[in-house]
Amino acid sequence: MAGTDRRKSGVTLGEESPAIVLVAPQLGENIGTAARAMLNFGLTDLRLVSPRDGWPNGRAVAASAGADIVIENVRVFETTAEAVADLDYVLATTARPRDMVKLVYTPDRAAARLREAFAGGGKAGVLFGPERTGLHNDDVALADAVLTVPLNPAFSSLNLAQAVLLMSYEWHKAADETEAETLEMREGRPATKEELLMFYEHLERELDAHGFFRTDDKRPGMVRSIRNLFGRSGMTEQEVRTFRGIVASLVRSVPKGQGPEKDPDGDE
Template sequence: MAGTDHTRNDPSTAAPGPAVILVAPQLGENIGTAARAMLNFGLTDLRLVRPRDGWPNERARAAASGADVVIDGARLFDTTAEAVAGLDYVVATTARARDMVKPILTPEAAAARMREAFAGGGHAGLLFGPERTGLENDDLAFADALMMVPVNPAFASLNLAQCVLLMSYEWHKAGDATEAVRIDYQQTRPANKEELLGFFEHLEGELDRFGFLKPPEKKPSMIRNLRNMFQRAALTEQEVRTLRGVVAALTRRTPRGEGPSG
């Protein structure tokens, strides 16, 4: 549960997402870990078709590790047809090509297509088969498209929770506006140009005073190289102050060739 913000665990405020339909799941533990994977990415609509070990299942609850909202809201169905009722677009997961004329999507494309269904006012679902055998062709017939994960063909088997996690993540990512790269500055901020220039002039002045920037004809290029190096570091205001303190500490002595002051 590390990193969980319990103050935001209100399913009533969650954006709508696809139903996750598990057809004939074998183990309660697998249902629980699938439920945990769903809630990681904001999905709560779990539909179970003929779970082998019955329902409700305490092993599922234990394996869900706190995803009780998914477990408590899970609905039980006798047939796949009943479970997909009310959905407008269904993607079925499969590990192998089937003798069916259906679009075969990557996880990313499947998530985008489901997003389109919701944007048009519809509802979508993800269909997963039993752990050992996968979906039967009769179940796949309910799907509008198949989804195959581009994995190592020599070891292509994913367990149920892994597959649910992957598709839940792709769904979430397709609608997520999080920056690809960001920095948490916490108690500081990026250094501005005035602060950087002050540091550069401080450093260069001391290097010049101690005879580092020689010969004179190479001084301009040496200064450019130093400035470019520190610019690439994307220094914070705190880091600039620290570096200026380092320079000051290292230069608190008489330069070579100079006598004591006074």
């Protein structure tokens, strides 16, 4: 392994760095080279969502070229929601526009924003989609913002390891660039994704019960819009509990089945 000096100290497991979440990765070699790219810049938290060829994977081990601390501590999840449940700030990588309103960051600004999340006492991560298709809209909806790399528009294809390497490099480079005080003062810690998802499910369950979603075909898009709206607000754990209390209070005063008089999109 050219360039590796075993005599020098390196990172240890658990050091503060963003989680790298690979959603439905297809090839073990891609997982291994992504792990190698991570460790080059001190990242060790690798999470896999439903890897196509299962886990553990011998091809991933070989391709990691000695990034054992990453490979040996990989965590595997069935869904993206489970993989990000303990995080309170998540970026989604995408090379194409999405039909949803989210902040869009370049890699350098994204790295600074990740540093800010840790400086505020939170935990952060970055989602990477399958090699052939990228992230599904429902995965992107779980994120607080989108990360897009400004590439040659006539040839904007990055493989998985390249994308992970680029973001890991920007994270490492931003180490000394984050201001000490970058976040506004807030009461309480940032809400985790698990807490936000429980709130979303609570709200959507009551909206279903009271007839808000009039047609099944419009429901997925409306749900994503609602989640994106609250996701952009950067709620704290206390704010999530407050909103859940608001929903519960409103439900007690509105009989089930009594929904809006008009279609949510304005149609009669």
